[in-house]
Amino acid sequence: MSELKRTSLYEKHKELGAKNIGFCGWDMPVQYEGILKEHKACREEAAIFDTSHMGEFFFEGNILFSGINEAVTVDLLTLPVGRCKYGFILNDKGGVIDDMIVYKADIDRLMFVVNASRIQEDFDAIKAQVHNGAFTNASDSTSKIDIQGPKSKEILEHLLHVRLDGLNYFSFTEADIMDTYGLISRTGYTGELGYELYLDNTAAPKVWDKLIKLGATPAGLGARDVLRLEMGYSLYGQELDENTTPLEAGLEYFVQYTSHFRGKEALEQQKQNGIPKKLIAFKTNSKRAPRHGFEIMQEGLNIGVVTSGTYSPSVASGIGLGYVETSKFNADKPIQISSERGSMPVELTTLPFYKK
Amino acid sequence: MKKYSNEHEWAQVEGDEAIIGLSVYAVEQLGDITFLELPEIGRDVSKDESVAFIESVKAASDIYSPLSGEVIAVNEALNDTPELLNEDATNTWVFKLKLCDANEANSLMDETAYLEYIATL
The missing domain is CATH 3.30.1360.120 (Probable tRNA modification gtpase trme; domain 1)
Structure with a gap:
């Protein structure tokens, strides 16, 4: 190592x-x-x-003519100076290369903040879209x-x-x-x-x-x-990866269709055809926690997998997120999560888990 | 006197019975404990068999019986307040065994040997 x-x-x-x-x-x-x-x-x-x-990249140049606006799902042209916004860097399939926050320091100056594990992939993906202007990695x-x-x-x-x-x-x-x-x-x-x-x-x-x-x-x-x-916030590598779209992750709100960006066609197509999997949120009826990798079961069938789980001190029970196959999942029927330690019932809930 | 297993349980033998707990090291590794599933009373367990499990905020782990015998009591207080283990692992027992063989405890480490063992981990 x-x-x-x-x-x-x-x-x-x-x-x-x-x-x-x-x-x-x-x-x-x-x-x-x-x-x-x-x-x-x-x-x-x-x-x-x-x-x-975490990683920080800086861009200096013309947002409209450099290609930078095609690198992320945030419309950098309409983003006001002094504001930042959460969004995604997507691949051609609409899969998430990373989630990030982009900061608009001036009409021609941006900062991108990305996940540590994805710095190189992100830098390469953005760089590939940018044909002029200065794009640097200050991580x-x-x-x-x-x-x-x-x-x-x-x-x-x-x-x-x-x-x-x-x-x-x-x-x-x-x-x-x-x-x-x-x-x-x-x-x-x-x-x-x-x-x-x-x-x-x-x-x-x-x-x-x-x-x-x-x-x-x-x-x-x-x-x-x-x-x-x-809060139900996604974590890259758990809820998000290159084989998951923002639609499947329930994060379409952070996709701005007003600009043209890499992966947009795939998202539009998925919007028409429907999503094969979707993120669900659930809690246990005890202090036992769902854990990453536990199976999600319904009527004896494996319908998905837990991506994140923990004991929540604010909710005082176990909480979890996971993906289920849309075709197999029925929101009105009970679900369980299971591991080699056995199975436990969970109750579907809305996000955030912790409501003030 | 407490004797320790490789899996970080301690056993305190008195006659043909022993109380079993977790080492301070084990509890520190787990962090804040949130849940403990205790073994069933009456269950026959073998040495090194997984008999219970414990969850902390960040992890879940099996508890292994350091000795063979029958579970004759469990520390019910841990159902509601598993954090007792974080507060004082040395003086918080988890379950009690009626031993098959009191001499089996001779195979466990004494405290000095255990401290040397965890220093290598």
């Missing part, structure tokens, strides 16, 4: 006594003091996450810290010495973060009020320390996964 990569905050995690795991080639903290405690800190106060493993020099939770605004305002009242959901601003240039967006992966900070690797450790001093609790990928799943 090749050496795991380390973020600019690696030493900080060690100092905090984090338990690390290999995640997509990175040595990342899965937890510090415990997933439940970190989850609670995020839902009730403020938590910070090192998400520096290795960029750190990312997410601060999430009801107290995140207050803490961040203390750090920055500015008010953040004007920063609306899926808006962002360039900012001076402890004397270093950075970017702050009102976004996140937890469902809480929160912000994502993009900054140079050299500034990340002092910003991390200061956020903790101001009251934020460090939280690992374990808590992050529970938090995102409670």
Whole structure:
């Protein structure tokens, strides 16, 4: 196995006594003091996450004539400057190469934020669409810290010495973060009020320390996964992959048909013909959790597979997402999930699992 | 005195009975425990047989019996509060066996040997 990569905050995690795991080639903290405690800190106060493993690309050039608008399902022309938007990079079949957020810093300047495991595939896929303008990968020099939770605004305002009242959901601003240039967006992966900070690797450790001093609790990928799943947010590699379309994942809302993009014909065709599989959400009637890979059963037949599952502290039961074959699935009949440890009934539910 | 298995259970033998629990190491690896399925009382179990299972927020794992015998009691408190194991694994028993052979415990590790064993993991 090749050496795991380390973020600019690696030493900080060690100092905090984090338990690390290999995640997509990175040595990342899965937890510090415990997933439940970190989850609670995020839902009730403020938590910070090192998400520096994620990728950042920059584009500078003409959006209309460079081909960049064909690379993603977000219409970059109509996206207002100062706003960011969630969407997809698709293959010709409409399958998801990655999900991402694109930031429009100016009429001719964009930033793409992508999953760590997909940086190379994403860069190549976007690059293939771009025939002029400058497209660069800044992933290795960029750190990312997410601060999430009801107290995140207050803490961040203390750090920055500015008010953040004007920063609306899926808006962002360039900012001076402890004397270093950075970017702050009102976004996140937890469902809480929160912000994502993009900054140079050299500034990340002092910003991390200061956020903790101001009251934020460090939280690992374990808590992050529970938090995102409670909101029903998809995770690449589980709910999304190259053989799954946004329609099947229930994410058509994030496809803007107003622009022409790679994979659009396939999506339009699938819209006409119907989707062969669909994402469903379910919960258990106990604290037992569905787990990735469990089978989804209905009337004794295997009709699908669980893609994500966990115990949810906010819902106080097991929760899960999975795909079922549309032709076999009947929403009115009971379903079970099964593994070598036996079978348990689950109840279909709507997203998010955690409703405030 | 507690004796330990490769699978991170401890056994404390008293006469022809033993209480069985999980090592601190095992519990730390699992993290926050959310669910425990206890074995049925009256069940005959063999050494190293999977008899119960445990779930934490992030993982699920089998619990193996470190000794052979009949399950004569289970710690019912764990049904509602499995987090007792996170709080104090050393003093929280999971199930109690009537042993087939009290000498079987000699094959388990003492605490020093167990600590050496987990250092290699």
